[in-house]
Amino acid sequence: xxxxxxxxxxxxxxxxxxxxxxxxxxxxxxxxxxxxxxxxxxxxxxxxxxxxxxxxxxxxxxxxxxxxxxxxxxxxxxxxxxxxxxxxxxxxxxxxxxxxxxxxxxxxxxxxxxxxxxxxxxxxxxxxxxxxxxxxxxxxxxxxxxxxxxxxxxxxxxxxxxxxxxxxxxxxxxxxxxxxxxxxxxxxxxxxxxxxxxxxxxxxxxxxxxxxxxxxxxxxxxxxxxxxxxxxxxxxxxxxxxxxxxxxxxxxxxxxxxxxxxxxxxxxxxxxxxxxxxxxxxxxxxxxxxxxxxxxxxxxxxxxxxxxxxxxxxxxxxxxxxx
Amino acid sequence: xxxxxxxxxxxxxxxxxxxxxxxxxxxxxxxxxxxxxxxxxxxxxxxxxxxxxxxxxxxxxxxxxxxxxxxxxxxxxxxxxxxxxxxxxxxxxxxxxxxxxxxxxxxxxxxxxxxxxxxxxxxxxxxxxxxxxxxxxxxxxxxxxxxxxxxxxxxxxxxxxxxxxxxxxxxxxxxxxxxxxxxxxxxxxxxxxxxxxxxxxxxxxxxxxxxxxxxxxxxxxxxxxxxxxxxxxxxxxxxxxxxxxxxxxxxxxxxxxxxxxxxxxxxxxxxxxxxxxxxxxxxxxxxxxxxxxxxxxxxxxxxxxxxxxxxxxxxxxxxxxxxxxxxxxxxxxxxxxxxxxxxxxxxxxxxxxxxxxxxxxxxxxxxxxxxxxxxxxxxxxxxxxxxxxx
Numbered sequence: 055x056x057x058x059x060x061x062x063x064x065x066x067x068x069x070x071x072x073x074x075x076x077x078x079x080x081x082x083x084x085x086x087x088x089x090x091x092x093x094x095x096x097x098x099x100x101x102x103x104x105x106x107x108x109x110x111x112x113x114x115x116x117x118x119x120x121x122x123x124x125x126x127x128x129x130x131x132x133x134x135x136x137x138x139x140x141x142x143x144x145x146x147x148x149x150x151x152x153x154x155x156x157x158x159x160x161x162x163x164x165x166x167x168x169x170x171x172x173x174x175x176x177x178x179x180x181x182x183x184x185x186x187x188x189x190x191x192x193x194x195x196x197x198x199x200x201x202x203x204x205x206x207x208x209x210x211x212x213x214x215x216x217x218x219x220x221x222x223x224x225x226x227x228x229x230x231x232x233x234x235x236x237x238x239x240x241x242x243x244x245x246x247x248x249x250x251x252x253x254x255x256x257x258x259x260x261x262x263x264x265x266x267x268x269x270x271x272x273x274x275x276x277x278x279x280x281x282x283x284x285x286x287x288x289x290x291x292x293x294x295x296x297x298x299x300x301x302x303x304x305x306x307x308x309x310x311x312x313x314x315x316x317x318x319x320x321x322x323x324x325x326x327x328x329x330x331x332x333x334x335x336x337x338x339x340x341x342x343x344x345x346x347x348x349x350x351x352x353x354x355x356x357x358x359x360x361x362x363x364x365x366x367x368x369x370x371x372x373x374x375x376x377x
Numbered sequence: 378x379x380x381x382x383x384x385x386x387x388x389x390x391x392x393x394x395x396x397x398x399x400x401x402x403x404x405x406x407x408x409x410x411x412x413x414x415x416x417x418x419x420x421x422x423x424x425x426x427x428x429x430x431x432x433x434x435x436x437x438x439x440x441x442x443x444x445x446x447x448x449x450x451x452x453x454x455x456x457x458x459x460x461x462x463x464x465x466x467x468x469x470x471x472x473x474x475x476x477x478x479x480x481x482x483x484x485x486x487x488x489x490x491x492x493x494x495x496x497x498x499x500x501x502x503x504x505x506x507x508x509x510x511x512x513x514x515x516x517x518x519x520x521x522x523x524x525x526x527x528x529x530x531x532x533x534x535x536x537x538x539x540x541x542x543x544x545x546x547x548x549x550x551x552x553x554x555x556x557x558x559x560x561x562x563x564x565x566x567x568x569x570x571x572x573x574x575x576x577x578x579x580x581x582x583x584x585x586x587x588x589x590x591x592x593x594x595x596x597x598x599x600x601x602x603x604x605x606x607x608x609x610x611x612x613x614x615x616x617x618x619x620x621x622x623x624x625x626x627x628x629x630x631x632x633x634x635x636x637x638x639x640x641x642x643x644x645x646x647x648x649x650x651x652x653x654x655x656x657x658x659x660x661x662x663x664x665x666x667x668x669x670x671x672x673x674x675x676x677x678x679x680x681x682x683x684x685x686x687x688x689x690x691x692x693x694x695x696x697x698x699x700x701x702x703x704x705x706x707x708x709x710x711x712x713x714x715x716x717x718x719x720x721x722x723x724x725x726x727x728x729x730x731x732x733x734x735x736x737x738x739x740x741x742x743x744x745x746x747x748x749x750x751x752x753x754x755x756x757x758x759x760x761x762x763x764x765x766x767x
Binding site: 089100104144145199200201202203204205215292295296297298299300301302304343346347349351352353 | 474476627629644645670
């Protein structure tokens with residue numbers, strides 16, 4: 055029984071990137087047919103830079119989902135971080151680094167709370183992170199009287215908004231893309247490490263993992279911390295891209311979950327790869343760009359995300375028994 | 378859900394202008410506009426005509442103090458409300474949920490401070506943008522011994538009965554900013570209004586955009602009277618001039634969303650030749666979308682929020698800022714005191730609604746004030762300026 059499950063898992067994992075790559079290629083072909091410019095290096099660079107935050111969030115969400123949990127608090131964490139950053143920086147160019155460190159510390163704290171409440175108190179992560187979502191939204195509202203105050207300095211915004219200029223062929227390489235590549239490399243290393251394998255085992259079968267001596271609670275808590283750290287980085291990029299906003303992170307948690315599911319990460323845990331989750335995010339962004347080029351309103355994006363989640367979960371449950 | 382549905386419809390309507398037969402070439406003055414959709418249910422022709430007339434009316438009242446001026450005033454007798462002071466004045470506020478309201482409320486508190494000899498107590502209750510809370514707030518205030526009640530309603534229809542209940546208590550009620558569907562308050566104070574705002578901005582964008590140019594209209598959300606009237610006046614101006622409105626999008630007043638929408642349109646059409654907005658809070662984000670895409674910023678309107686005014690000056694934009702001045706938050710306090718003195722007050726009390734143009738831009742750009750401050754606060758002579766507003 056266990057061998058069968060392991061084989062099944064292996065089988066799926068080895069082939070799990072093929073579908074998402076295929077979808078991405080099809081979307082890119084459709085996109086290029088409509089707008090041949092899209093694949094030109096400068097335009098592609100801008101696209102990748104703009105997509106970096108959601109790709110980061112998808113990577114963070116991967117760790118949580120693969121361990122068998124969900125993190126619904128990342129969108130509100132992004133909003134909170136942007137609003138807090140604006141108020142603390144208040145246009146002061148020299149405040150950027152200290153405030154960024156503070157944001158990371160806050161991110162770690164939120165991740166720890168999510169993880170400990172889920173693992174120690176036994177609250178389902180769906181509820182834990184929903185609670186965190188509400189706490190953060192309410193706290194930010196209370197702290198700021200319902201409207202953002204202060205402003206992000208140009209220096210703080212640079213990392214999300216600009217890049218290395220005058221690069222041959224590419225023209226501009228967004229800093230956001232460099233951040234993304236660095237995080238992707240780190241995430242890949244993490245998934246290949248003992249921790250990564252442990253996490254997958256925990257998500258695949260927590261009971262077995264526990265019996266074989268894995269500290270399930272610690273692994274899951276770390277996953278939540280990683281997700282919160284990814285949200286913090288995303289907040290710095292999003293705040294940089296568009297400035298202070300009370301809705302900076304609205305809906306991002308669903309974007310990240312959709313991306314992960316689209317990239318072959320199984321809701322419920324144990325299956326999928328971080329590269330798949332990140333490719334899922336890129337695919338989702340490509341799909342939205344395609345919708346835009348064909349004149350479909352951006353208002354349909356949540357609907358599309360919802361449909362993807364339902365379809366992906368239905369497809370997975372359809373496949374499992376027969377596999 | 379409705380927002381989604383409406384915006385889909387509007388965008389689909391906007392897309393029909395992709396069709397080369399939509400008539401954007403030829404003589405634009407003769408053709409009718411495209412892409413602006415149906416006229417809003419909130420549109421009232423008489424109000425529209427009246428507001429456009431008021432734009433050219435000379436105000437009465439002290440020069441240089443527009444918050445004490447009135448346009449075309451008809452006064453009401455208030456002798457029956459006369460009482461000896463000092464007074465307890467109560468204020469039911471729709472919310473403090475955007476920078477415009479934050480600046481306005483700060484200004485109002487400073488105005489109260491200038492009357493500390495006559496106002497012994499100023500009670501403020503924030504409804505946090507919720508109708509139900511504001512109805513309860515007003516009800517609570519009725520038992521608190523207020524001498525006068527100031528209301529800035531969250532929404533028009535829902536708050537009407539609460540305001541009527543306050544009137545029935547014999548309390549002098551002053552409504553400002555958004556209105557209610559009753560004439561029972563002693564006075565209703567606001568600037569000229571949404572039609573004036575939308576018209577001024579749309580005329581500017583139309584005149585500055587080359588014939589056949591593509592205009593993007595950005596709205597916050599549907600269903601709010603002030604915003605609906607801004608759009609409906611713009612629709613009339615665009616239709617009349619035969620402007621090609623390629624999209625009417627809702628931004629939720631969010632800069633990230635705005636930047637993404639504008640960026641999408643730049644990608645879809647290659648270039649956008651004019652941008653109209655029903656409110657300027659996200660104007661800076663719209664401008665940034667063009668800057669970051671390496672495109673020239675087309676003629677655009679914002680309002681008197683400083684981040685936009687600074688960008689306008691620094692980037693030498695072709696821009697205009699119709700306003701809905703925050704100095705109107707001073708007027709209800711002044712009106713309440715006048716009423717309690719038994720002095721006549723204008724009703725409706727229509728305040729001037731100045732426009733910031735290239736010619737007077739420098740008067741309003743103040744680099745020392747925060748980016749979310751509103752220049753038209755009329756607050757520079759109030760106690761603790763500028764500290765209180767920072």
